[in-house]
Amino acid sequence: MKNFNHNLTGFELEGKHQSVDCKKCHTSGSFTDPLPHYTCASCHKDYHEGQMASILGLSPDCSKCHTPDGFTSSLFAIEDHNKTKFKLEGGHLATPCFACHKQDTNKKWQFRKIGETCADCHKDVHEGFLDKNSTPTRLAYNATSRQTGRKTTSTII
Numbered sequence: 001m002k003n004f005n006h007n008l009t010g011f012e013l014e015g016k017h018q019s020v021d022c023k024k025c026h027t028s029g030s031f032t033d034p035l036p037h038y039t040c041a042s043c044h045k046d047y048h049e050g051q052m053a054s055i056l057g058l059s060p061d062c063s064k065c066h067t068p069d070g071f072t073s074s075l076f077a078i079e080d081h082n083k084t085k086f087k088l089e090g091g092h093l094a095t096p097c098f099a100c101h102k103q104d105t106n107k108k109w110q111f112r113k114i115g116e117t118c119a120d121c122h123k124d125v126h127e128g129f130l131d132k133n134s135t136p137t138r139l140a141y142n143a144t145s146r147q148t149g150r151k152t153t154s155t156i157i
């Protein structure tokens with residue numbers, strides 16, 4: 001079956017599926033047994049554990065955001081994000097997805113309960129999210145120079 005042209009079956013083997021062992025999909029032992037494949041979720045369990053579900057409780061299929069080329073990237077773009085209750089604007093447009101959704105690099109991606117108000121994610125609303133070395137603010141603050149370690153008090157604009 002090595003030179004078997006799978007594309008003739010009506011289910012093309014695309015991307016990473018091309019290197020998947022036949023038996024990982026055809027688990028029954030017989031290639032002619034029917035194999036449900038209407039959605040990706042027919043074979044893939046939901047990594048997101050229902051987090052992508054709408055208020056009606058329905059999870060969109062993986063194919064809305066992923067292709068067989070890999071799960072480590074997604075088709076979910078900024079336009080899609082701006083249809084959710086949390087729009088990406090200003091400084092957040094340049095913030096990588098993982099900064100909000102994978103705050104702990106050892107853990108899984110999280111798409112719910114990650115905080116929604118400024119203070120949820122920015123501990124000190126007045127100073128916390130502004131890089132003091134590059135972003136002028138109206139506030140006066142005490143800065144410790146990175147180069148010299150000397151304390152300075154400066155007032156910017």
Ligand code: HEC
Pocket residue numbers: 001002004006009010011013017020021022023024025026031032033034035036037
């Ligand atoms: C990623 C999953 C996947 C892999 C890997 C895969 N298949 Fe399939 N294969 C399917 C699906 C889905 C169908 C369509 C099944 C159906 O219509 O019920 C199918 C159909 C077939 C059929 C036609 C069955 C029929 O009754 O028409 C054959 C034969 C087959 N595969 C052989 C293979 C062989 C040989 C390999 C390894 C070289 C392989 N498949 C690898 C998913 C896979």
Ligand code: HEC
Pocket residue numbers: 040041044045046047048052060061062063064065066071072073074076097109
């Ligand atoms: C609404 C969009 C959406 C849907 C639907 C969705 N995902 Fe994801 N998924 C993402 C995003 C965004 C990431 C983060 C990927 C990135 O940008 O690196 C992700 C990450 C993953 C990862 C982790 C990859 C890694 O970095 O280790 C897996 C595995 C995964 N998804 C599987 C699935 C499966 C399986 C389904 C269907 C049951 C699914 N996803 C449905 C958006 C989605």
Ligand code: HEC
Pocket residue numbers: 016017020024025035036037038039040041042043044062063066067068069070071
């Ligand atoms: C007929 C079953 C079947 C269907 C349908 C199916 N897959 Fe798969 N897929 C598999 C199997 C089995 C593997 C191998 C998993 C493994 O090695 O753990 C796999 C592997 C993958 C991989 C590589 C996994 C990795 O960790 O890199 C990706 C990405 C993937 N599938 C995406 C999809 C997407 C997207 C869809 C829907 C468009 C889909 N699959 C539909 C059975 C299926």
Ligand code: HEC
Pocket residue numbers: 052074076077078081084085086088092095096097098099100101111112113114115116
């Ligand atoms: C500044 C933080 C932030 C950044 C950056 C960010 N997100 Fe989000 N994202 C959120 C918040 C907050 C929510 C809403 C969470 C909730 O509903 O509890 C969300 C929701 C989502 C959802 C769920 C959508 C739904 O159905 O409601 C997906 C998928 C998602 N983001 C993907 C991404 C991707 C992909 C990127 C990078 C292109 C990204 N996010 C960048 C904060 C961020």
Ligand code: HEC
Pocket residue numbers: 090091092095099100114115116117118119120121122128129130131135
């Ligand atoms: C879900 C978490 C989350 C929420 C909610 C959130 N932010 Fe952010 N924000 C981040 C992350 C992560 C970054 C990028 C890391 C950083 O620069 O501190 C960022 C970056 C920023 C930046 C750019 C900072 C810079 O140095 O360039 C500004 C400005 C900002 N956020 C303001 C806000 C405001 C105002 C709100 C409320 C309307 C808000 N954020 C809500 C997570 C969040």
